[in-house]
Amino acid sequence: xxxxxxxxxxxxxxxxxxxxxxxxxxxxxxxxxxxxxxxxxxxxxxxxxxxxxxxxxxxxxxxxxxxxxxxxxxxxxxxxxxxxxxxxxxxxxxxxxxxxxxxxxxxxxxxxxxxxxxxxxxxxxxxxxxxxxxxxxxxxxxxx
Amino acid sequence: xxxxxxxxxxxxxxxxxxxxxxxxxxxxxxxxxxxxxxxxxxxxxxxxxxxxxxxxxxxxxxxxxxxxxxxxxxxxxxxxxxxxxxxxxxxxxxxxxxxxxxxxxxxxxxxxxxxxxxxxxxxxxxxxxxxxxxxxxxxxxxxx
DNA sequence: TATTGTTATACTCTATAACTATA
DNA sequence: TATAGTTATAGAGTATAACAATA
Numbered sequence: 521x522x523x524x525x526x527x528x529x530x531x532x533x534x535x536x537x538x539x540x541x542x543x544x545x546x547x548x549x550x551x552x553x554x555x556x557x558x559x560x561x562x563x564x565x566x567x568x569x570x571x572x573x574x575x576x577x578x579x580x581x582x583x584x585x586x587x588x589x590x591x592x593x594x595x596x597x598x599x600x601x602x603x604x605x606x607x608x609x610x611x612x613x614x615x616x617x618x619x620x621x622x623x624x625x626x627x628x629x630x631x632x633x634x635x636x637x638x639x640x641x642x643x644x645x646x647x648x649x650x651x652x653x654x655x656x657x658x659x660x661x662x663x664x
Numbered sequence: 665x666x667x668x669x670x671x672x673x674x675x676x677x678x679x680x681x682x683x684x685x686x687x688x689x690x691x692x693x694x695x696x697x698x699x700x701x702x703x704x705x706x707x708x709x710x711x712x713x714x715x716x717x718x719x720x721x722x723x724x725x726x727x728x729x730x731x732x733x734x735x736x737x738x739x740x741x742x743x744x745x746x747x748x749x750x751x752x753x754x755x756x757x758x759x760x761x762x763x764x765x766x767x768x769x770x771x772x773x774x775x776x777x778x779x780x781x782x783x784x785x786x787x788x789x790x791x792x793x794x795x796x797x798x799x800x801x802x803x804x805x806x807x808x
Numbered sequence: 809t810a811t812t813g814t815t816a817t818a819c820t821c822t823a824t825a826a827c828t829a830t831a
Numbered sequence: 832t833a834t835a836g837t838t839a840t841a842g843a844g845t846a847t848a849a850c851a852a853t854a
Contacts, residue, residue: 532784532792533777535799540687542806543680545726557843562685574813582689587845589814594843611812611853633677640676642805643798648676651798654791655679661786662686701820718836731822733837738820755830755835 539639546635550628559583560595564617564625567601571614600624683783690779694772703727704739708761708769711745715758744768 544558551561559581566572566580578588592615595601600621606612617625633640643651688702695705703725710716710724722732736759739745744765750756761769787795 530777532796532799533780535796535803536683536687536780536783537691537776538803539680539799540684542803543684544688547681547684559844575811583844584846585813586815586847590844593814606812609812609854613813629674629677632681633674636677636680638806639680639802642802647798647801650794652676652679654787654795654798655676655683657791658783658786659679659682659686662782703821719834727821728823729836730824730838734821737837750835753831753835755828757836 542639543636546632549635550631553631554624554628556598556624556628559591560600561625561628563591563595564600564621565629567615567617567621568625571604571616573606573612573614575612577615595621686783687780690776693779694775697775698768698772700742700768700772703735704744705769705772707735707739708744708765709773711759711761711765712769715748715760717750717756717758719756721759739765 547561548558551558554561556564563577563581566577572580574585574588574592577592578585581588583591592601592603596603598620599618601615602618604614604616606614640648691705692702695702698705700708707721707725710721716724718729718732718736721736722729725732727735736745736747740747742764743762745759746762748758748760750758784792
């Protein structure tokens, strides 16, 4: 759709944008089916296999601590996460996944993969490996 | 990070998810710098070069008409879009971009590309072409 | 003094339901 | 009757500012 004289890379940007919206649509749909917000689904994904303080969660999610405080409130009411006292610092709390939270993530990941199969089925196994490698390179590069 | 015995493709799903969040973060940041929501930025992108009714916009955005009504209210107050009477149906309105709306999108697109350069700079020109081809294949495949 | 987390407040986004004007 | 758009209402998500408890 773009002309040959366009700046190099703009086609990549457009492709990345299109894929990003498709992935986000799938994630939003999966979250909605479990009556979760996208942010809640993201949070339980981040909490897999570890405990984090409110401040750490806020940094990981790119949100203010006060926003995360309310987010944890609502998710805790749903029984997906728990607040635990931090034995090393009485000001702080550790947030962890409950078994229901682990189950919700596992189910959600499988459903997301299913929805995105219409995208990923387009590629051969060899292409899948190549694409994964290229995407990982970009992600790691962003880290620094 | 994943074991060799995992289901094939789960690494691709994780990589796609990570890239999607990076792209959305860039878009959200660009929108925020212009004091726009992601939905508002998306809407003015959709309105480029055409006029749409509230119902059409709602379908394009995947939102309820009442949500779009408020969205257009706030964006119209900002001077980015305008409601025009539809001469063919007095019940309906045509929403169009103002010049400020066109400018906001143009600026936002350039800024987004700049922010995502930290991702795309990781690749050589040849890799960029390969990645673009693979992503396009997936996107077209999704279409049907 | 600085940091952690919470609360109060305000605004955006979103949906549902009820309404009006028009078709 | 059906459709287009709006409004009223309610809840989630977000940020800023102010606060209490702890370091």
